[in-house]
Amino acid sequence: MYNCVYAHRNPHGRGRPSLDEAHREYREIHLSKLHKRLISAFLIFHLLGVLTAPNRSSFLTGSLAPVYQPYLNLLGLASTWAFFAPEPFYAPIHIDYKIERKNGMPVTARFPEADNPYFFRDRFNRRISLARFVLATEGNLKGMFVHYLCAQYPDLQSVQLWSVMATVNSLQQVQKEGRKITDPAELQTQVLGTHYCEEK
Amino acid sequence: MSWLKTQLQEFTAAWNRFWFDSVTDSTLSSLGLFRISFGSVMFVFYLTRIPDLAFFYGDDGIMPLSHLNSLEFIAWHPTVFTWLTGITAIHVAHAVFCCALLTLALGLFTRVSAITVYFLHLMFLNRNMSVMFGVDTIGTFYFLYLCFANSGARYSLDAKWRKKANTRQGPFSHIAWRLMQLQVCVIYAYSGLEKLKGTRWWDGSALWDVLSIGNMQRWDLSFVAHFPILLAGAVYLLLLWELYFSALVWVPRLRLPMLAFGVFLHIGIFLFMNLPSFGFMMISMYLLFLKGEEVEAALASLFRRLNFERIPG
Numbered sequence: 001m002y003n004c005v006y007a008h009r010n011p012h013g014r015g016r017p018s019l020d021e022a023h024r025e026y027r028e029i030h031l032s033k034l035h036k037r038l039i040s041a042f043l044i045f046h047l048l049g050v051l052t053a054p055n056r057s058s059f060l061t062g063s064l065a066p067v068y069q070p071y072l073n074l075l076g077l078a079s080t081w082a083f084f085a086p087e088p089f090y091a092p093i094h095i096d097y098k099i100e101r102k103n104g105m106p107v108t109a110r111f112p113e114a115d116n117p118y119f120f121r122d123r124f125n126r127r128i129s130l131a132r133f134v135l136a137t138e139g140n141l142k143g144m145f146v147h148y149l150c151a152q153y154p155d156l157q158s159v160q161l162w163s164v165m166a167t168v169n170s171l172q173q174v175q176k177e178g179r180k181i182t183d184p185a186e187l188q189t190q191v192l193g194t195h196y197c198e199e200k
Numbered sequence: 201m202s203w204l205k206t207q208l209q210e211f212t213a214a215w216n217r218f219w220f221d222s223v224t225d226s227t228l229s230s231l232g233l234f235r236i237s238f239g240s241v242m243f244v245f246y247l248t249r250i251p252d253l254a255f256f257y258g259d260d261g262i263m264p265l266s267h268l269n270s271l272e273f274i275a276w277h278p279t280v281f282t283w284l285t286g287i288t289a290i291h292v293a294h295a296v297f298c299c300a301l302l303t304l305a306l307g308l309f310t311r312v313s314a315i316t317v318y319f320l321h322l323m324f325l326n327r328n329m330s331v332m333f334g335v336d337t338i339g340t341f342y343f344l345y346l347c348f349a350n351s352g353a354r355y356s357l358d359a360k361w362r363k364k365a366n367t368r369q370g371p372f373s374h375i376a377w378r379l380m381q382l383q384v385c386v387i388y389a390y391s392g393l394e395k396l397k398g399t400r401w402w403d404g405s406a407l408w409d410v411l412s413i414g415n416m417q418r419w420d421l422s423f424v425a426h427f428p429i430l431l432a433g434a435v436y437l438l439l440l441w442e443l444y445f446s447a448l449v450w451v452p453r454l455r456l457p458m459l460a461f462g463v464f465l466h467i468g469i470f471l472f473m474n475l476p477s478f479g480f481m482m483i484s485m486y487l488l489f490l491k492g493e494e495v496e497a498a499l500a501s502l503f504r505r506l507n508f509e510r511i512p513g
Binding site for chain 2: 077
């Protein structure tokens with residue numbers, strides 16, 4: 001399909017500075033024009049998908065979705081890149097729960113824990129993502145979290161749930177009122193109701 | 201019309217130069233070192249998932265199949281773990297995944313390892329998307345491209361032990377390397393542009409907010425409240441760097457300063473925000489922008505100091 005020969009300079013160099021200028025030993029690859037065109041067409045297709053997919057709300061991405069959704073989803077490339085954006089702060093959010101059991105004492109706990117209890121931080125990061133996902137919809141809360149607790153506690157009678165979100169002190173509060181950045185300014189609690197296990 | 205024709209010709213020439221006519225074997229050194237560092241970071245990162253396998257991926261875990269199948273996400277996100285549901289099978293698959301990551305990092309059966317890693321990585325991601333975060337999603341791209349890159353040609357056990365190892369940079373490996381470079385640019389460009397939508401990035405107070413996120417704090421940094429100008433300066437510097445990285449990293453004189461700033465930034469994120477895997481993964485990607493000669497010189501110097509006669513592999 002291709003042959004390789006050594007060339008001692010960039011055959012298409014136009015004197016423009018580029019990352020490759022210092023690479024003096026380019027190897028020219030003789031792909032046929034047809035092969036180059038086919039590969040180029042695929043690269044344009046691939047790059048258009050990778051470049052537009054992160055902008056999910058755009059008309060362009062929406063219009064291209066019928067073509068790109070299967071391709072990018074199958075390859076696992078449909079990702080967004082918005083680290084700490086558009087707003088940098090996301091309040092730490094937890095699920096408080098109280099389990100009433102048929103045989104035994106009630107269990108009260110928080111998920112994920114307030115402070116990272118794991119040696120490897122990544123285990124905690126996954127739980128933070130998980131808590132946000134669970135709290136995103138009522139379906140996730142019931143289908144995931146309540147279902148999990150039911151599997152863990154066979155004698156579970158009911159579980160009461162709350163979401164707890166910590167807001168933080170502003171720069172001015174720390175500057176003028178002597179508060180600490182590490183202290184939560186306020187804990188906002190929201191009742192998520194009492195849930196029961198589905199009968200098996 | 202002739203102006204348009206000239207522009208089109210120039211663009212085609214530049215396109216061909218970038219994708220087809222700038223192949224050099226020295227790139228294999230950058231790819232080899234990238235494979236080692238990226239593979240090692242990901243190996244450690246995914247080892248930490250072992251204690252949570254049943255919780256994350258078991259049917260009695262947090263994402264039961266009944267719920268997974270009800271989610272819109274499952275369309276075009278197939279996973280073998282919808283029928284391979286036993287916890288033993290999940291543990292075995294994860295063990296194979298971790299072993300393949302290790303052999304990828306070592307450069308043993310490199311191509312097979314890369315394909316195995318990519319496939320199993322996708323299967324685990326698709327089984328429970330709720331526990332994934334940046335390292336997983338970025339990793340997917342690089343696992344995929346490593347399937348096509350000849351990353352085992354240098355600094356690998358393949359190169360040391362296998363006589364028929366391919367020691368030349370081929371066209372598909374070159375294209376994969378280019379795609380890996382471009383992906384770093386896409387990530388930073390989007391990350392910067394998304395930040396521009398946020399009011400807190402505009403008014404320079406974003407860094408305070410980031411440092412305030414309770415479950416990411418490592419130390420009490422309350423004293424920084426007395427230096428708001430530094431916080432704002434750092435925010436604007438970070439924004440400028442992210443927005444222009446994808447253009448300036450290709451300018452020879454600015455390439456190393458741009459990468460050096462990135463290393464500094466990610467070490468800062470690691471220290472102050474407790475995100476080690478993310479930082480080390482991003483830093484390992486910068487190796488893709490180093491010239492082969494630079495990698496070889498740096499490694500030769502390192503091994504001279506360690507009293508090795510030559511670079512292994």
